[in-house]
Amino acid sequence: MPTHPGPVPAVPRRPHTGRRRNQAARQAVLAAAAGLLGRPGGEATSIEEIAQAAGVSKHTIYRWWPSKGAVLLEAMAEQARQEDDRPLTGSLRADLERFLTATFRAAARSAPLLRSAMGEAQRDPKAAEGMRQFTAARRAELRHLLTAGQSRGELPGNADLDLLVDQIYGLLWYRTLVGHASLTADTAAQLSRTVAGT
Amino acid sequence: MPTHPGPVPAVPRRPHTGRRRNQAARQAVLAAAAGLLGRPGGEATSIEEIAQAAGVSKHTIYRWWPSKGAVLLEAMAEQARQEDDRPLTGSLRADLERFLTATFRAAARSAPLLRSAMGEAQRDPKAAEGMRQFTAARRAELRHLLTAGQSRGELPGNADLDLLVDQIYGLLWYRTLVGHASLTADTAAQLSRTVAGT
Amino acid sequence: MPTHPGPVPAVPRRPHTGRRRNQAARQAVLAAAAGLLGRPGGEATSIEEIAQAAGVSKHTIYRWWPSKGAVLLEAMAEQARQEDDRPLTGSLRADLERFLTATFRAAARSAPLLRSAMGEAQRDPKAAEGMRQFTAARRAELRHLLTAGQSRGELPGNADLDLLVDQIYGLLWYRTLVGHASLTADTAAQLSRTVAGT
Amino acid sequence: MPTHPGPVPAVPRRPHTGRRRNQAARQAVLAAAAGLLGRPGGEATSIEEIAQAAGVSKHTIYRWWPSKGAVLLEAMAEQARQEDDRPLTGSLRADLERFLTATFRAAARSAPLLRSAMGEAQRDPKAAEGMRQFTAARRAELRHLLTAGQSRGELPGNADLDLLVDQIYGLLWYRTLVGHASLTADTAAQLSRTVAGT
DNA sequence: TGTTAAACGAGACGGTACGTCTAGTCTTGCG
DNA sequence: CGCAAGACTAGACGTACCGTCTCGTTTAACA
Numbered sequence: 001m002p003t004h005p006g007p008v009p010a011v012p013r014r015p016h017t018g019r020r021r022n023q024a025a026r027q028a029v030l031a032a033a034a035g036l037l038g039r040p041g042g043e044a045t046s047i048e049e050i051a052q053a054a055g056v057s058k059h060t061i062y063r064w065w066p067s068k069g070a071v072l073l074e075a076m077a078e079q080a081r082q083e084d085d086r087p088l089t090g091s092l093r094a095d096l097e098r099f100l101t102a103t104f105r106a107a108a109r110s111a112p113l114l115r116s117a118m119g120e121a122q123r124d125p126k127a128a129e130g131m132r133q134f135t136a137a138r139r140a141e142l143r144h145l146l147t148a149g150q151s152r153g154e155l156p157g158n159a160d161l162d163l164l165v166d167q168i169y170g171l172l173w174y175r176t177l178v179g180h181a182s183l184t185a186d187t188a189a190q191l192s193r194t195v196a197g198t
Numbered sequence: 199m200p201t202h203p204g205p206v207p208a209v210p211r212r213p214h215t216g217r218r219r220n221q222a223a224r225q226a227v228l229a230a231a232a233g234l235l236g237r238p239g240g241e242a243t244s245i246e247e248i249a250q251a252a253g254v255s256k257h258t259i260y261r262w263w264p265s266k267g268a269v270l271l272e273a274m275a276e277q278a279r280q281e282d283d284r285p286l287t288g289s290l291r292a293d294l295e296r297f298l299t300a301t302f303r304a305a306a307r308s309a310p311l312l313r314s315a316m317g318e319a320q321r322d323p324k325a326a327e328g329m330r331q332f333t334a335a336r337r338a339e340l341r342h343l344l345t346a347g348q349s350r351g352e353l354p355g356n357a358d359l360d361l362l363v364d365q366i367y368g369l370l371w372y373r374t375l376v377g378h379a380s381l382t383a384d385t386a387a388q389l390s391r392t393v394a395g396t
Numbered sequence: 397m398p399t400h401p402g403p404v405p406a407v408p409r410r411p412h413t414g415r416r417r418n419q420a421a422r423q424a425v426l427a428a429a430a431g432l433l434g435r436p437g438g439e440a441t442s443i444e445e446i447a448q449a450a451g452v453s454k455h456t457i458y459r460w461w462p463s464k465g466a467v468l469l470e471a472m473a474e475q476a477r478q479e480d481d482r483p484l485t486g487s488l489r490a491d492l493e494r495f496l497t498a499t500f501r502a503a504a505r506s507a508p509l510l511r512s513a514m515g516e517a518q519r520d521p522k523a524a525e526g527m528r529q530f531t532a533a534r535r536a537e538l539r540h541l542l543t544a545g546q547s548r549g550e551l552p553g554n555a556d557l558d559l560l561v562d563q564i565y566g567l568l569w570y571r572t573l574v575g576h577a578s579l580t581a582d583t584a585a586q587l588s589r590t591v592a593g594t
Numbered sequence: 595m596p597t598h599p600g601p602v603p604a605v606p607r608r609p610h611t612g613r614r615r616n617q618a619a620r621q622a623v624l625a626a627a628a629g630l631l632g633r634p635g636g637e638a639t640s641i642e643e644i645a646q647a648a649g650v651s652k653h654t655i656y657r658w659w660p661s662k663g664a665v666l667l668e669a670m671a672e673q674a675r676q677e678d679d680r681p682l683t684g685s686l687r688a689d690l691e692r693f694l695t696a697t698f699r700a701a702a703r704s705a706p707l708l709r710s711a712m713g714e715a716q717r718d719p720k721a722a723e724g725m726r727q728f729t730a731a732r733r734a735e736l737r738h739l740l741t742a743g744q745s746r747g748e749l750p751g752n753a754d755l756d757l758l759v760d761q762i763y764g765l766l767w768y769r770t771l772v773g774h775a776s777l778t779a780d781t782a783a784q785l786s787r788t789v790a791g792t
Numbered sequence: 793t794g795t796t797a798a799a800c801g802a803g804a805c806g807g808t809a810c811g812t813c814t815a816g817t818c819t820t821g822c823g
Numbered sequence: 824c825g826c827a828a829g830a831c832t833a834g835a836c837g838t839a840c841c842g843t844c845t846c847g848t849t850t851a852a853c854a
Contacts, residue, residue: 019804019845043321046835057806062837115320118375122317123241128377135376160388163369166379167389170368171361173375177316178333179326181364190358191365220825244814255827260816414828415819421831439717442809453832458811511716514771518713519637524773531772556784559765562775563785566764567757569771573712574729575722577760586754587761612798613850619800640840651801656842 021064028054029061033075037112045116047071069120069127076117077134079110092149093196099145100168100188107172108183114176139165154196164195226252227259231273235310243314245269267318267325274315275332277308290347291394297343298366298386305370306381312374337363352394362393417460424450425457429471433508441512443467465516465523472513473530475506488545489592495541496564496584503568504579510572535561550592560591615658622648623655627669631706639710641665663714663721670711671728673704686743687790693739694762694782701766702777708770733759748790758789 032054036045047068051058065071084102088095107114121131146161155161168191175181230252234243245266249256263269282300286293305312319329344359353359366389373379428450432441443464447454461467480498484491503510517527542557551557564587571577626648630639641662645652659665678696682689701708715725740755749755762785769775 019802019847022804025805043323044835047837048835051806055806057808058837059807059839060805063804068836119317119320122313122320122375125241132376132378136378160392162379163385163388163392166372167365167369170370170372171365172368174364174368174371177320177371177375178330180330180334181360187361190361194358194361223826242814245816246814249827253827256815256829257817258826261825266815414821415830418819418830439719440809443811444809453834454811455813455833456831459830462811464810515713515716518709518771521637528772528774532774556788558775559781559784559788562768563761563765566766566768567761568764570760570764570767573716573767573771574726576726576730577756583757586757590754590757612796612852613800614798614852616799616850638839641842642840645801649801652803652841653843653845654800657799660842662841 025054025056025060026064029056029064029071030075030078032056033071034079034110034113037072037075037116042112043116066126067120067124069117069124070130072113072117072120073127073130073134076110076113079113080106080134080138088145088148090152092146092152092154093192095145095149096196097189097192099142100192101185104172104183104185104188107176111176114173118173118177135169139169142168149196168195223252223254223258224262227254227262227269228273228276230254231269232277232308232311235270235273235314240310241314265322265324267315267322268328270311270315270318271325271328271332274308274311277311278304278332278336286343286346288350290344290350290352291390293343293347294394295387295390297340298390299383302370302381302383302386305374309374312371316371316375333367337367340366347394366393418456421450421452421456422460425452425467426471426474428452429467430475430506430509433468433471433512438508439512439515462522463516463520465513465520466526468509468513468516469523469526469530472506472509475509476502476530476534478502484541484544486548488542488548488550489588491541491545492592493585493588495538496588497581500568500579500581500584503572507572510569514569514573531565535565538564545592564591619648619650619654620658623650623665624669624672626650627665628673628704628707631666631669631710636706637710661714661718661720663711663718664724666707666711666714667721667724667728670704670707673707674700674728674732682739682742684746686740686746686748687786689739689743690790691783691786693736694785695779698766698777698779698782701770705770708767712767712771729763733763736762743790762789 029050032050033045036042036049036053047058047061050071051061061071065074084098086098089098117127118131121127143161143165146155146164149155150157150159150161171191172183175183227248230248231243234240234247234251245256245259248269249259259269263272282297284296287296315325316329319325341359341363344353344362347353348355348357348359369389370381373381425446428446429441432438432445432449435441443454443457446467447457457467461470478498480494482494485494513523514527517523538561539557542551542560545551546553546555546557567587568579571579623644626644627639630636630643630647641652641655644665645655655665659668678692680692683692711721712725715721737755737759740749740758743749744751744753744755765785766777769777
């Protein structure tokens with residue numbers, strides 16, 4: 001999730017002079033955002049609070065993130081970064097269940113952050129764009145997994161994978177945002193069974 | 199979507215004292231909300247703007263709705279009211295496709311309203327509760343349809359209908375909120391085929 | 397000292413509906429501004445502090461005054477309002493001394509306010525304009541007094557009254573702003589003697 | 595106008611090693627300050643802008659001047675340095691007119707600088723102290739001239755020279771700060787005539 | 793000729809104020 | 824009474840500037 005100057009300039013003209021960005025500040029902001037949103041009643045967390053909790057000036061936040069939504073989005077992405085580099089097993093259902101179990105657990109843990117970030121994306125076009133990028137990356141992972149299964153014949157050749165991916169992530173977001181039902185390991189297992197057959 | 203005094207009292211307690219609620223004002227507010235949110239850049243529409251566009255005092259809005267989210271929610275519900283009273287056909291796939299086609303079309307039309315209402319529900323607990331009720335009613339309709347199909351053997355007896363319903367509405371909301379793909383009649387047909395088999 | 401819409405609209409189109417301006421709030425703001433600036437170290441008094449001390453929302457201040465400078469200016473004008481409606485005596489020197497004694501005393505009392513208002517007028521064009529109006533009104537009073545004396549032959553017929561007025565008010569502001577000397581009753585007496593001869 | 599370490603330390607402990615102050619930078623800063631303030635709308639000129647315009651780091655400014663006000667003050671003093679070393683003529687009126695003509699011209703030229711410096715002096719105690727010193731030096735020059743005239747009998751023996759000096763410099767500052775009238779050669783002549791008699 | 797103290801450019805940082813905006817409440821007078 | 828107009832409180836938002844700080848480079852006197 002790059003911050004607002006966009007992708008890193010490949011070849012800076014000058015070798016870079018001046019004080020460098022304080023990575024501790026960046027981490028402190030993201031951690032504070034995640035922490036504050038987790039509190040009860042944390043739906044309404046202001047930039048000012050985040051700055052204070054992070055021991056950082058408000059200006060420092062605005063220097064590096066274009067809006068509140070961008071901070072939430074990056075905090076969410078930070079939390080979501082869950083390297084599962086174990087190789088695929090060769091069974092779609094097993095792979096899918098492993099993926100979904102981990103994903104659902106992470107989503108449940110960061111639910112307040114997800115909710116706030118998605119809420120912000122509905123009112124801040126910059127956050128909306130960030131959300132689009134974030135979700136695209138997630139869908140790509142899942143789609144990769146499904147494609148592998150399809151090529152092994154575990155899914156019908158005419159299955160619409162984009163539709164399937166959106167159903168699965170749709171379920172995740174729908175339950176997270178509406179809050180009428182939870183995302184458990186059971187849900188992950190049941191869903192994997194439905195999708196991948198026996 | 200009842201407004202805050204709860205469901206409209208069938209029989210007013212007082213036989214007739216004072217002036218009655220101006221229904222024209224109610225409609226004007228909901229129409230103004232829907233209209234303003236539809237504009238480009240309408241993500242940021244304030245109560246003040248809605249009041250002005252409706253030719254109504256801000257106070258009148260707050261007299262009848264507890265919060266901005268409640269207005270949006272009711273405006274959304276108003277737009278979503280699509281009486282399809284034709285009887286079910288007896289084919290799950292046909293029933294489902296008819297339902298989804300209509301639902302997707304309505305959702306696409308009111309997308310800005312849906313987005314704003316869901317966004318508001320992430321920050322306003324009252325709106326969240328309203329959203330929970332609204333979505334529950336929608337899920338019940340769809341579930342009714344699926345149950346009928348299941349009882350006719352068009353879905354496996356062990357299918358988890360709640361999960362299925364959430365996948366379908368999840369897809370709808372996910373695409374609406376993220377905006378990476380659209381909800382077309384094709385989507386409805388394809389999804390119906392996937393769910394209901396041949 | 398008119399507030400930002402400028403001169404009072406002569407004939408409002410509507411007889412005016414809606415809540416009327418809270419005069420208590422206006423007075424509270426001006427009093428708070430005067431009070432806070434009088435404190436030691438009051439040079440740096442923020443709008444936020446004034447609002448808090450006045451028990452008023454910051455927004456209310458900005459509704460009625462276009463900038464911080466305008467508030468200070470009006471507070472200053474309010475303090476400067478010193479009705480001396482006693483008739484002129486017929487002796488320039490006596491009239492002048494009475495005028496200057498009162499004026500110097502008032503200036504000394506409100507010195508912090510004068511200093512801040514003039515300081516603000518150096519950076520805020522709106523405040524500068526207000527300052528121009530305020531000082532013009534003051535100069536007119538003094539000039540009226542001098543004109544009367546001149547017509548009685550107590551000042552040479554070719555005396556440049558504008559220059560004289562600016563010397564007198566210049567003295568007042570110069571000492572107030574630089575703070576190297578004070579403005580006492582003695583100063584007033586001595587100055588009157590210099591200007592009006594014996 | 596000494597900069598913040600005050601008078602140069604008479605006996606440095608070490609003979610001084612390291613790079614010496616860049617005089618070009620000092621001049622560039624003062625010139626940039628004077629230049630930027632002269633622009634239309636230059637009332638609000640920041641240290642950052644001055645640094646940039648001077649091609650100098652902000653830090654370099656703060657190394658040599660304690661505050662923004664000090665920079666403006668020194669820039670003002672720099673502009674005000676107008677060596678008029680011609681001997682006095684022996685006529686108060688002639689001497690005064692020559693002095694005032696030059697002074698008024700200089701003031702008119704540097705008006706934006708004077709205004710900003712005085713404005714800053716109202717909020718920054720360090721700048722206020724600097725302003726006191728600067729004005730004291732100016733008053734001393736003028737007073738010297740008047741004293742000479744008085745000793746020649748061109749002013750009454752009981753004239754209060756301090757009051758007179760403050761009236762004259764008061765006029766200058768009052769017109770500069772309020773901007774309602776200008777300081778021309780005519781003004782200087784007229785004022786000299788008033789003060790020094792025929 | 794190297795060493796070393798200090799000045800310098802760039803620019804990040806904490807702090808603080810400004811002026812704007814929105815939500816939601818309250819007041820006044822009209823119909 | 825219901826309603827429109829609109830003033831009010833509370834407080835977040837994003838911008839701007841100040842004065843301090845760190846980083847790495849450059850300068851020039853000393854050794």
